[in-house]
Every structure is written in C-alpha cells, then in structure tokens.
Amino acid sequence: MSPQESEPVTDAEAAVLFADLKHAPALVLAVSGGPDSTALMLLAARWRAALTKGPTLIAVTIDHGLRPEAKKEAAAVAKLARKLKIAHRTVRWIGKKPATGLQQAARAARYRLLGEAARKARATHILTAHTLDDQAETVLIRMARGSGITGLGAMARRAAVPGDRAGKAVLLRPFLDLPKSRLIATLRAAKISFAQDPSNRDPRFTRARLRGLLPKLAEEGLTAARLGHIARRLKRADAAVETMTDAAWEFLVRTAHKAVVFEAGWIYVPDEIALRLLGRAVTAVGTEGPVELAKLESLKEALDTARNSGDARFRRSLAGAIVTWTPQALTVEPAPPRRSKTLTKHRRQPAARGKSR
Numbered sequence: 235m236s237p238q239e240s241e242p243v244t245d246a247e248a249a250v251l252f253a254d255l256k257h258a259p260a261l262v263l264a265v266s267g268g269p270d271s272t273a274l275m276l277l278a279a280r281w282r283a284a285l286t287k288g289p290t291l292i293a294v295t296i297d298h299g300l301r302p303e304a305k306k307e308a309a310a311v312a313k314l315a316r317k318l319k320i321a322h323r324t325v326r327w328i329g330k331k332p333a334t335g336l337q338q339a340a341r342a343a344r345y346r347l348l349g350e351a352a353r354k355a356r357a358t359h360i361l362t363a364h365t366l367d368d369q370a371e372t373v374l375i376r377m378a379r380g381s382g383i384t385g386l387g388a389m390a391r392r393a394a395v396p397g398d399r400a401g402k403a404v405l406l407r408p409f410l411d412l413p414k415s416r417l418i419a420t421l422r423a424a425k426i427s428f429a430q431d432p433s434n435r436d437p438r439f440t441r442a443r444l445r446g447l448l449p450k451l452a453e454e455g456l457t458a459a460r461l462g463h464i465a466r467r468l469k470r471a472d473a474a475v476e477t478m479t480d481a482a483w484e485f486l487v488r489t490a491h492k493a494v495v496f497e498a499g500w501i502y503v504p505d506e507i508a509l510r511l512l513g514r515a516v517t518a519v520g521t522e523g524p525v526e527l528a529k530l531e532s533l534k535e536a537l538d539t540a541r542n543s544g545d546a547r548f549r550r551s552l553a554g555a556i557v558t559w560t561p562q563a564l565t566v567e568p569a570p571p572r573r574s575k576t577l578t579k580h581r582r583q584p585a586a587r588g589k590s591r
Contacts, residue, residue: 239413242420245284248277251408260290260357262403264348265315265322267295267307267429270363272314273417274409276424278361279318291320294351296344298327300336307429314426325351337439342397345405349398357403360395364407367414367448370458373465374444382527383506387469413458479510486511493567494519500564501541509534512557515566521554533557537564 255261263278265271275293282288293315295308308324315322327343348360372388379385395405409417421428436442448458486497494515500508509530516525533552537559540548548559551569558565 239415240419241416242423243273243277243412243416245277245280248281249284252278252281255359255406256285256288258289258358260292260355262348262352262355262357262360263291263293263320264344264360264362265293265295265311266431267311268363268431268434269418269421269428270365270368270409270414272311272426272428273420274361274363275311275315275318275320276420276426279320282320290355290357292351292355292357293320293322294348295322295324296327296347297324298340298343300331300340301431301433303429310427310429323351337433337441345396345398349395349403352395352403359404359406361406361408363409363417364389365409365412365414365417366458366462367445369410369465370448370461371441371444373461374447375440378440378444380528383468383472383475385527386465387472388465390469411462475506475510479507479514482507482511483514487515491567492519493565495566496564498562505534512564512566516553516555516557519555519566519568520552521568523553525553529553 261278263271263275265275278291282291293311295311297304297308312322312324325347327340327347332339351357352360369388373386376385376388389407389410391407391410393405393407395403433439434442434445437446452458482500482503486500486503488495488497496511496515500511503511509527512534513525513527513530516530517523529552533550536550537548537557541559546560548557550557554569556567556569558567
C-alpha cells in the first residue's frame with residue numbers, strides 16, 4: 235500500500251468531493267455503521283460545519299432484520315450522529331425475506347427505503363459511501379456475468395436511485411475514486427470506531443469471493459485503481475456510442491400505431507449501434523421489461539442471417555415484442571396477449587352437480 239493510500243482524507247479534499255452539493259436543501263446519508271459509511275457521515279458533517287449556510291444532513295440506517303447485531307450497530311450510528319450534530323433515522327426492512335437472492339433483495343429494499351426517506355426529508359440527493367474498491371469488485375462481477383460496454387462501465391458518481399421511479403432524489407457516490415484504506419485511516423485518525431459486517435467475508439456471496447481475489451490480481455498489475463480506470467474509459471466510450479445511437483434513432487426511426495419502424499438504412503449502421511437501436515425498440519414496446527444483452531445479440535444474429543440469406547421475411551418475439559423484418563423495413567411492435575388456458579376438472583358425478591372452473 236502506497237503512503238497516499240493510507241493517509242486520512244483531509245477537510246480540503248472533502249470540500250471538493252461535496253462542493254456541488256452546497257446549495258442542496260437536504261441530503262440523505264446512507265450509513266450502515268461500517269467503515270466507509272461512517273467516514274461518509276464524519277466527512278459530510280465536517281464539511282457542513284464549515285459552511286455558513288448549507289444543506290440539512292440526515293443519516294439513515296437501514297436495518298434489514300437479517301443479523302442480531304444490526305440493532306446495536308444502528309444505535310451506535312445514532313450516537314455518533316448526535317455527537318456530529320446531524321439528524322439520524324433508523325428504517326427497518328419489514329416483511330418476509332426470500333430464501334434465494336437475498337443480497338439482491340436486500341439491496342432493492344435498501345434503495346427503496348432510502349428513496350422513501352429522501353422524499354420525507356425533501357432531500358435532493360442520497361449519498362452512499364461506495365469506494366474505489368467497490369468499483370473494482372463491480373467490474374469483476376460484471377465481467378464474470380458477461381456484461382457489455384454499458385455494464386463494464388460499472389458505477390457512476392451520479393445516477394438515478396435504483397427502482398425509485400417516483401422519487402426525484404439523485405444517487406451520489408462521492409468516494410468512488412477513493413480507496414477504502416483512506417476512509418479507514420480517516421476514522422482511525424479521528425479515533426472513531428466502526429462495525430464490520432461478516433457478510434462482507436462470507437464466501438457464499440460472489441462479491442465476497444471476488445474481494446478475496448483482489449490482492450492476487452493486484453500482484454499482477456490488475457489493481458483496484460486500474461480496474462477503476464477501465465470502468466471510466468468504458469463509461470466514456472459508452473457515452474459516445476449512446477450519442478451516436480441517439481442520432482441514428484432520430485434519423486432512422488418512425489412510429490406508427492404503437493410500433494417502432496426502422497427505415498431500410500438501419501442495415502448500414504455499425505453492429506453495436508444497431509443492437510442498441512433494436513434494444514431500445516424492444517424495451518419501448520415490449521411488455522416484459524428491459525431485454526437481456528445475450529438474448530438481444532442472438533436476435534440480431536438470427537436477423538442478420540435471415541437478411542444475408544435472402545429471406546423475404548423474418549419474424550421473432552422477444553421480451554413481449556414482435557420483431558419483423560422485410561427488405562423494406564424493420565418493425566418492432568407489441569406481442570399479442572397470451573391466451574390463458576382454462577383448466578377443466580372432470581368429475582364422475584353428474585354434470586349438473588359439478589362445479590366448473
């Protein structure tokens with residue numbers, strides 16, 4: 235670890251990290267009690283205290299109800315928040331927990347509850363303490379899942395709150411370029427303790443297993459910083475391709491009767507842009523949510539094969555949409571409703587006494 239990676243974050247650095255939030259009315263800080271989020275609360279409180287006028291800070295702790303220690307950790311966060319002179323709320327995830335996909339469900343619940351807290355507080359931003367280490371892990375996870383350019387761009391500093399369609403708050407990750415070690419050093423310098431979530435080391439979870447690989451990868455030069463650089467470069471490339479896709483959409487697409495119709499010239503655009511155009515159309519008119527990249531690529535490959543073989547017509551369904559190609563145009567329209575099957579139970583007694591279903 236270089237000396238720079240073990241130094242506390244200075245107040246001057248924090249002022250730069252939070253500078254664009256100076257005029258916000260209120261900010262929600264997602265604070266679990268772990269080292270990263272505790273450092274977020276400490277540095278945000280110091281920054282706010284140095285301002286003559288600034289946003290109200292509300293630290294929010296989500297108790298998922300999954301560990302008995304969570305209640306004690308939330309109380310410790312509340313105690314520190316009082317010491318730092320900022321508001322604190324503990325919000326509990328109530329309801330039945332799934333037997334599988336627990337981490338994904340907990341993440342969705344966390345953002346939903348944070349979004350609700352932001353609306354109640356009239357906060358314009360929700361701040362999380364994701365670090366450079368988290369970014370590196372996310373890149374590895376998405377590589378393992380076969381993500382495309384967009385996915386490998388990983389987390390952005392500023393983004394929409396996942397799943398919070400009704401909210402207006404923006405998700406902000408001010409520490410995305412900072413290594414976790416600097417946040418821990420900040421807390422140690424301030425003599426502030428923090429909790430350790432054992433799930434972060436639980437080999438049952440993909441992120442924990444990949445976290446354990448990072449030191450070995452760093453020995454080969456694939457450090458967290460380098461993975462972060464890769465993510466930023468891919469995000470930059472993704473933004474450029476999206477701009478080109480926007481232009482192609484405006485030039486090639488027309489809509490009619492809820493359908494998206496591409497003019498014949500769509501066959502001349504580069505494959506990556508063609509994929510995105512097709513994906514946008516399927517998502518826009520389909521009924522089964524965003525289409526998976528692998529399925530979209532399979533559709534595009536089959537479409538290209540049909541077109542190159544001289545077929546006069548191609549038709550296939552995907553994600554609740556019907557994609558039809560003719561030499562004149564490519565049309566994407568909603569798929570017809572699926573017919574439900576009525577099950578009839580035959581009974582031995584006379585039909586007059588039976589019950590139809």
